[in-house]
Amino acid sequence: MTSDEHRGRGASVAGPPARAAFDALVDQFSERSAFVRELVQNSLDAGAGRIEVRVHQDKRRLRVDVVDDGEGMDQDIIEGYLLTLFRSSKEEDLTKIGKFGVGFVSLFAVDPELVTVDTGRDGRHWRVLFDKHRKYTLAEVDEPFEGTTVTLYCRTWGKKAGKLAKEIFRAAHYWCRFASAEVWTEGTGSKHFGWGPEEVSHPFTTGQPCEVQVEEPELRAVVAYADSRPAAVGYYNRGLTLLETHEDTVSGITFRVEAKALEHTVTRDNVRRDAGYRKVVARLKRAARDALPGAFVAALRQSIDDDPERHQALLRLAAANPHIGWTPGQKVLRTLEGSHLSLRDLRSDPLGIRHRECFHAASRSRLTDALAQAGEVVFPSDGGEVAFLERLGIEVQPAGQAWFCPERVDHPLADAITEAEWGEPCAAAHFAGGGERLEHAFAVRAGRRVSLDRWRDDPGPVLVVNADHPTFERLAALPLDLAAPILLHAARRALGEETSPSAILEPITSIVCGEAP
Secondary structure (H helix, E strand, O other): OOOOOOOOOEEOOOOOOHHHHHHHHHHOOOOOHHHHHHHHHHHOOOOOOOEEEEEEEOOOOEEEEEEEOOOOOOOOHHHHOOOOOOOOOOOOOOOOOOOOOOOHHHHHHHHHOOOEEEEEOOOEEEEEEEEEEOOOEEEEOOOOOOOOOEEEEEEOOOOHHHHHHHHHHHHHHHHHHOOOOOEEEEEEEEEEEEEEEEOOOOOOOOOOOEEEEEEEOEEEEEEEEEOOOOOEEEEEEOOEEEEEEOOOOOOEEEEEEEEOOOOOOOOOOOOOOOHHHHHHHHHHHHHHHHHHHHHHHHEEEEEEEEHHHHHHHHHHHHHHHOOOOOOOOOEEEEEEOOOOOHHHHEEOOOOOOOEEEEEEEOOOOOHHHHHHHHOOEEEEOOOHHHHHHOOOOOOEHHHHHHHEEEEEEOOHHHHHHHHHOHHHHHHHEOOOOOOOOOOOOOOOEEOOOOOOOOOOOHHHHHHEEEEHHHHHHHHHHOOOHHHHHHHHHHHHHHHOOOOOHHHHHHHHHHHHHHOOO
């Protein structure tokens, strides 16, 4: 440290008349880790290309360093702005968002016992020390500094220090995720925390399956249809978060926008809704109106074969946004077996007033293949087509509850019932895969077209029994003339039908009495 007029110069950051005002400034920062944003913001204003936020546990003190390679500060800047509240060198420069000159005091929200600022410019180097009473000492020093380093020493350790360190990590990733400079974080020296070195870098995207990008000299944005109400929106300046919230700024639209015209409020908890803000919102509305609809439909057409997962996500998004539309002839719907359909293909009359019945199923099966062969339309149950069509008022029924498609098998027990004078037309079949609602049933009645018939309360005279049911398997092990009447009686009872056992069980009586051959 040199021996000059600056050595030992000390003063209170805020004298007694301003103490309350200073404390109010500290308290305005709702999160104690918000100082990360403020110091990174100052580094960006100083032209930094790389900023490091390092946290280290040194015995019973937690040390936090914010290091940048910016242009540093000289004596005039330090005394005129860093150490003087309510003034800022950025007052006339709206491209520098820290214009209120109060961000530096945010670091006192973590109650440090010591703060040092090492900086230099034009070949002279300076150190400012703040003690726990917020008194400072400014001195010129011999050792050279590149850029500016702000260091906080907090008297904390163990789990409490770990909690603060993790807050600082999260703050860097929230407030600085899109910063125009490289931002790196590192946490060392404790069993309660540790990470890095790790770059704070996040993709500038809404996360939606289709979005439009806007790139202009003083603005960049991504705009997409929202999947929730109100929509998620984000405002940024040079990559620093001003506000992330949910609001319907542009109806049905989610976005992230970074613009020099955007500024935060004095309390740092909102974006100023001024003329610059209104100009930015108007640009977002134009992108949503002019570019997004065409891009969305193009993405649907392109993804229907190339990226089925994205295609389904787009359709679900369309279902959640009634104002998204396209011409009826565009084939943007994909059936379960992979064919492409348009809304026009679903019309059942020339005027398009009525639509064909549509069905859905979890996966392809014997039933869905038979439906497709019969010209019926089946969509995937978990796909976006179902939600989208229902939003348009087109009912999509579960295929397994509307249709029954057993796989018929030849079995002598069913033939015995059909041929008996007390019997009726009967068939045995595998029910599994032929309809979700009925695959565990014991018996059903189907129409003459047993392979594929609409399931109704009384579709026809054919009795179909489940060849895989345990009762059928047990009866199949008995003699046919004994098993057949029991099976017929049990099947009718299972269907809730009135049955007179006397005629059906007469052969059994004969067998028991020894009258049957």
